[in-house]
Every structure is written in structure tokens, then in C-alpha cells.
Amino acid sequence: MAMGPILGSNRRGRRSPMAEINVTPMVDVMLVLLIIFMVTAPLLVAGVPVDLPETKAGALDQEAKPIQISVEGGGAVFVDDTAVPEGELGARLAQIAATSGEEGGPRIFLRADRGLDYGRVMAVMGEINAAGLRKVALVSTQGEAR
Known part of the structure; x- marks a missing residue:
């Protein structure tokens, strides 16, 4: 002291x-x-690591929690952090559409790895559309578009 x-x-x-x-x-x-x-x-942080592309668009405001569908760089598909085998994706999405009380189904956020083949992303979007889910948003990170 x-x-x-x-x-x-x-x-x-x-x-x-x-x-x-x-x-x-x-x-x-x-x-x-x-x-x-x-x-x-x-x-x-979201459970599935995905390298998202960048865009100049702003973030969307959400009231209800959306369903997140993620496609990894290797092509594996996840629905809300749960891995879904490739043949069962349509049935799982049809179940989500059936349990939803909304017209067009709940909002879907599609997160796809930047390095994926365009055909793989379109195949997943085709399954979403075939299940009757119409509110689909593609997720990206905000930044300069390449």
C-alpha cells in the first residue's frame, strides 16, 4: 500500500x-x-458448414422459423441439420408440405455450397417444387457478386 x-x-x-x-x-x-x-x-451458427455465394441483396425479414435445406460440397442433403438420403428427399418434403397448414407450404431456405454442380442444386429445387412447396429462398452471404 x-x-x-x-x-x-x-x-x-x-x-x-x-x-x-x-x-x-x-x-x-x-x-x-x-x-x-x-x-x-x-x-x-448453423450446424451444416456450407460455403455460401455472395450477393448484393439485403436480408429478408422473417416472423416464422423457415425450413432450412442445405446441400454440402459433396452433394449430401440436410433438412434442418438432419441428413436425408438421396432417395428419401421427396417423401420428406411431401411430409413437410402435408403437415403445413399454409398455402404453398412453409418458407424454405435453400443453402447450397458455392462449388456444387448447377444440376445438383436444380435437382434439389425440382424435388422441392414437386412436393408442392412454393416459398423457396436461396441463401447467400452479403458482399460483392462475382
């Missing part, structure tokens, strides 16, 4: 303790918050 002079009745320089701020509790709280954010941040 630092000591400062106090001049009393005897006029000699006597030293007494000065008050200091202890920052250790604040540092402890900040470290706990940092750990919490480091643990929860990866959970907020």
Missing part, C-alpha cells in the same frame, strides 16, 4: 495507509463472462 504524509499536532511527517481500488473481483467477473460467450457463440 502507498503511504502519504499526514501532518498532525507534532508536525512530523507520519505515514498512513492510502485507499486503493481492488480490481480483482471485476477481472474475475469479466473472465467468467468471456468464458460464457466463448461457449455459447459456436452454438448460434
Whole structure:
């Protein structure tokens, strides 16, 4: 602790303790918050890693949670983070359309890897259309179009 002079009745320089701020509790709280954010941040990202193309279009406003269909670089198809075998995609999409009470089905977000063959993406879109789902949006990242 630092000591400062106090001049009393005897006029000699006597030293007494000065008050200091202890920052250790604040540092402890900040470290706990940092750990919490480091643990929860990866959970907020979509489960299937896809290299999305870029576009100049803005983001869409959504009220209801859409169905996400992802197509990986290898061609594997996922419906809401669940892998769907290639032959069962039509049946799964027909089930989604049947359980939806909306006309045209629920909103579908199609996320396809940038390096995929155009025919593979069109095959998935054909399955979506054949199931009667009409509200389809293609997902991209915002940036300069190539």
C-alpha cells in the first residue's frame, strides 16, 4: 500500500495507509463472462458448414422459423441439420408440405455450397417444387457478386 504524509499536532511527517481500488473481483467477473460467450457463440451458427455465394441483396425479414435445406460440397442433403438420403428427399418434403397448414407450404431456405454442380442444386429445387412447396429462398452471404 502507498503511504502519504499526514501532518498532525507534532508536525512530523507520519505515514498512513492510502485507499486503493481492488480490481480483482471485476477481472474475475469479466473472465467468467468471456468464458460464457466463448461457449455459447459456436452454438448460434448453423450446424451444416456450407460455403455460401455472395450477393448484393439485403436480408429478408422473417416472423416464422423457415425450413432450412442445405446441400454440402459433396452433394449430401440436410433438412434442418438432419441428413436425408438421396432417395428419401421427396417423401420428406411431401411430409413437410402435408403437415403445413399454409398455402404453398412453409418458407424454405435453400443453402447450397458455392462449388456444387448447377444440376445438383436444380435437382434439389425440382424435388422441392414437386412436393408442392412454393416459398423457396436461396441463401447467400452479403458482399460483392462475382
